[in-house]
Amino acid sequence: MNGERLKPACRLYVLVAAKAEVALVFRRGPSDWWHLLHWDLHKLTLTPGAWFHGNLYPRRSDISPDGRLFGYFALKTSVHSEWPDAYCAVSRVPWLEALVAWKTSGTWTWGCQFSENGELNISACMEEKPFHGNSPNSFSITPMNTDWPKRDVWNETKRGWRVAGQDDPLAASVPGQPNLVMRREQPASSGGVVLGLIHQGVDFRQPGIEGVQVEYFLQDTPDNVAPLSEAVWADWDHQGRLLMATREGALEVCQCQGARLERVWSEDLRDRTLDPQPAPSWASRW
Secondary structure (H helix, E strand, O other): OOOOOOOOOOEEEEEEOOOOOEEEEEEEOOOOEEEEEEEEOOOOEEEEEEEEEOEEOHHHOEEOOOOOEEEEEEEOOOOOOOOOOEEEEEEEOOOOOOOEEEEEOHHHOOEEEEOOOOOEEEEOEOOOOOOEEOOOOOEEEEOOOOOHHHHHOHHHHHOOOEEOOOOOHHHHOOOOOOOEEEEEEOOOOOOOOEEEEEEEEEOOOOOOHHHEEEEEEEEEEOOEEEEOOOEEEEEEOOOOOEEEEEOOOEEEEEEEEOOEEEEEEEEEOOOOOOOOOOOOHHHHOO
């Protein structure tokens, strides 16, 4: 490699706030360490937050519509006897200082999700009463759903993605029998560009957040479906720009001209030094 130091691998996932130009970035690596970053989509800046040694489940977590709160599902062997190994909690973005937490029924839970008005719903909790803290906001507990593929795209469904019907050109262009084909039209645009998602199943032997194998496509005409082979996560922002997390460990923002992409911003997240820091005082308050 001519003396060039290889950058460490990392895996990425992103939660975009429904009503604010804010996103929460999950970065996994090294090993079982996770790092959270606040992504300002207006200024295109990243602010580092919590490091966590254990398991976070980004596909079963959510960011509040205003981008302030983080509802998350975590698994961690606790050093405190009063804390269970598996729990759902709410913290301030981008930290993990639990303001309120509930014990869950193991890793089978769907996790938690915010509604449009900011109410938190938690699926498959063992106890309705929080074991830690309290919430000034309303929340609800619901039974567990066993439709696992839809659990994997729970966040996408809330953000406007919809399942493509069999007569959809996007679905018709996909070979084989994927678990789900979903589509989301580009917002703030009359160009008719569609972002497609193909859920190919779960394989923990392959890279992928929670083992989920997802492929992305862009479609600008019924006959033109272009794969986004570098993307491990993708979605539109409120301005209609394409946001991507890549297999190489970078975040990208692109403008779309049909299915052609013009990168306007990128940040490589591979070369990050493990540096856990205590949460600031404001992260301990609602």
